[in-house]
Amino acid sequence: MNSRQAEQLLQQKGLKRTKLRLALLCHFVKTPHAQSYADIKSALVGETDKSTLYRNLATFEEVGLVHSINDHSGVAKYAFGQSPTQGNEHAHFVCECCETVYCMDELTPLRIDVPKGFKTNNVQTVIRGICANC
Amino acid sequence: MNSRQAEQLLQQKGLKRTKLRLALLCHFVKTPHAQSYADIKSALVGETDKSTLYRNLATFEEVGLVHSINDHSGVAKYAFGQSPTQGNEHAHFVCECCETVYCMDELTPLRIDVPKGFKTNNVQTVIRGICANC
DNA sequence: TTTACAAATGCAACTTGGTTGCATTTGCAT
DNA sequence: ATGCAAATGCAACCAAGTTGCATTTGTAAA
Numbered sequence: 001m002n003s004r005q006a007e008q009l010l011q012q013k014g015l016k017r018t019k020l021r022l023a024l025l026c027h028f029v030k031t032p033h034a035q036s037y038a039d040i041k042s043a044l045v046g047e048t049d050k051s052t053l054y055r056n057l058a059t060f061e062e063v064g065l066v067h068s069i070n071d072h073s074g075v076a077k078y079a080f081g082q083s084p085t086q087g088n089e090h091a092h093f094v095c096e097c098c099e100t101v102y103c104m105d106e107l108t109p110l111r112i113d114v115p116k117g118f119k120t121n122n123v124q125t126v127i128r129g130i131c132a133n134c
Numbered sequence: 135m136n137s138r139q140a141e142q143l144l145q146q147k148g149l150k151r152t153k154l155r156l157a158l159l160c161h162f163v164k165t166p167h168a169q170s171y172a173d174i175k176s177a178l179v180g181e182t183d184k185s186t187l188y189r190n191l192a193t194f195e196e197v198g199l200v201h202s203i204n205d206h207s208g209v210a211k212y213a214f215g216q217s218p219t220q221g222n223e224h225a226h227f228v229c230e231c232c233e234t235v236y237c238m239d240e241l242t243p244l245r246i247d248v249p250k251g252f253k254t255n256n257v258q259t260v261i262r263g264i265c266a267n268c
Numbered sequence: 269t270t271t272a273c274a275a276a277t278g279c280a281a282c283t284t285g286g287t288t289g290c291a292t293t294t295g296c297a298t
Numbered sequence: 299a300t301g302c303a304a305a306t307g308c309a310a311c312c313a314a315g316t317t318g319c320a321t322t323t324g325t326a327a328a
Contacts, residue, residue, distance in 0.1 A: 016295050016304060037285075049307050054286065056305090072204045072258070074315090075285065093252060104248065112259070114238065117266025118227060124206070125246070125259045132251025150275060150324050171314075183278050188315065190276090208286090209314065 001029040013063040020048060020056060025065070034069045034077035034092065034101035071101050071126055079103050089123055095131035102131065135163040147197040154182060158190060159199070168203045168211035168226065168235035205235050205260055213237050225259035231268035 001009075006025040010017050027043055037057070041048060057078055060066040067083035068076045071094045081103070093102040104127070114120050135143075140159040144151050161177055171191070175182060191212055194200045201217035202210045205228045215237070227236040238261070248254050 018295080018305065020306085050285095051287070051308080052306055059305095070204055070206045091246065093248060096255065112225065112261060114227060114261060114263070115266065118263060120261050120263040121230065122262040123259060124262070125257060127246060127248060127254050128256040128258070129248070129252060129254040132249065152276065152324080154277085184314095185279080185316070186277055193276095 001026060009065070013065065015059065015063065020044075020052060024053075024056060024060070028066060028078075028080035031080075032103070034071070034079040034103065036073075036075045036077050038075070040078070069101060069103075069126075070124075072128075073099070077101055089125075091125035091127055093127045093129065093131065095134055096128055097130055097134035100131060100133075135160060143199070147199065149193065149197065154178075154186060154190060158187075158194070162200060162212075162214035165214075166237070168205070168213040168237065170207075170209045170211050172209070174212070203235060203237075203260075204258075206262075207233070211235055223257055223259075225261055227261045227263065227265065229265035229268055230262055231264055234265060234267075236265065 003022060003026070006022050007017050009025060010021055015021060023044055024040070027040065031043070035043070037054065040057075041050075041053060044053075057066065057068075061068055061078070061083070064082040066078045066080055068078050069092050071077060071092060073094075079101070091104045093104050094100075095102075112120065112123055137156060137160070140156050141151050143159060144155055149155060157178055158174070161174065165177070169177070171188065174191075175184075175187060178187075191200065191202075195202055195212070195217070198216040200212045200214055202212050203226050205211060205226060207228075213235070225238045227238050228234075229236075246254065246257055
């Protein structure tokens with residue numbers, strides 16, 4: 001994604017074009033794996049304010065530019081692309097060796113039967129194992 | 135579970151018989167849903183030290199007396215019984231209305247195909263929806 | 269039963285991840 | 299050019315959980 005496309009994307013989502021947001025977008029599309037706040041912060045050149053970065057991550061998530069993942073590590077991680085919703089579920093694979101979090105888009109949606117009286121809105125799956133690089 | 139059984143369970147796991155551990159065990163077997171530190175603390179009569187309670191939860195998890203669940207709420211929750219491992223997987227259902235976390239033991243084990251080169255060790259699934267009580 | 273030692277506890281201080289309030293700045297529509 | 303909502307930067311705060319350490323306690327062996 002070039003800067004032009006990033007600008008369009010922001011405008012389309014009704015977000016103002018700021019330096020951090022452009023940098024964030026460019027970074028997200030370059031990085032396929034899910035990243036924590038710390039990962040993102042250290043990847044960005046120059047100083048970034050903690051609360052501003054957190055707020056932008058939240059904003060991006062609200063408008064569907066990124067989705068957050070809870071991989072049992074205790075910290076939230078973010079990946080480019082819309083949140084897995086009904087009909088758009090995807091699992092996340094956490095490598096127990098390198099800690100990389102992969103979005104497993106290609107997996108077939110999970111069909112899980114819940115007991116009578118329970119209604120499923122959303123299914124989040126975290127697979128732990130060893131990735132192809134380890 | 136009576137106090138006698140709780141004592142045996144502790145001994146069997148090589149853990150010393152302390153007041154807090156007995157109380158914890160009795161509480162866990164009485165409460166089917168997953169509970170946070172705060173839930174457990176407020177359920178126990180009398181004062182309990184924060185670090186002692188956390189340490190006992192960790193110890194109980196190590197020896198398989200309880201298992202912890204990450205339900206996206208930001209706090210860990212604990213439920214009685216061994217952790218879902220290979221062949222013992224179970225999903226957790228989080229009610230979006232009452233926030234109760236159910237262990238869905240009766241669900242059939244999940245079979246998820248991962249890409250070539252990836253090796254699955256463990257699958258954790260969190261289902262969000264509305265429970266039968268809401 | 270006493271003793272002895274590892275394990276468990278209690279307390280305070282700390283760490284980490286994240287949030288909030290507020291004054292200042294900036295993007296953008298008019 | 300200008301007005302204003304949105305975004306930023308900063309500091310202070312918060313909650314969950316951890317750590318270090320001195321004291322206490324369970325238990326096993328003498």
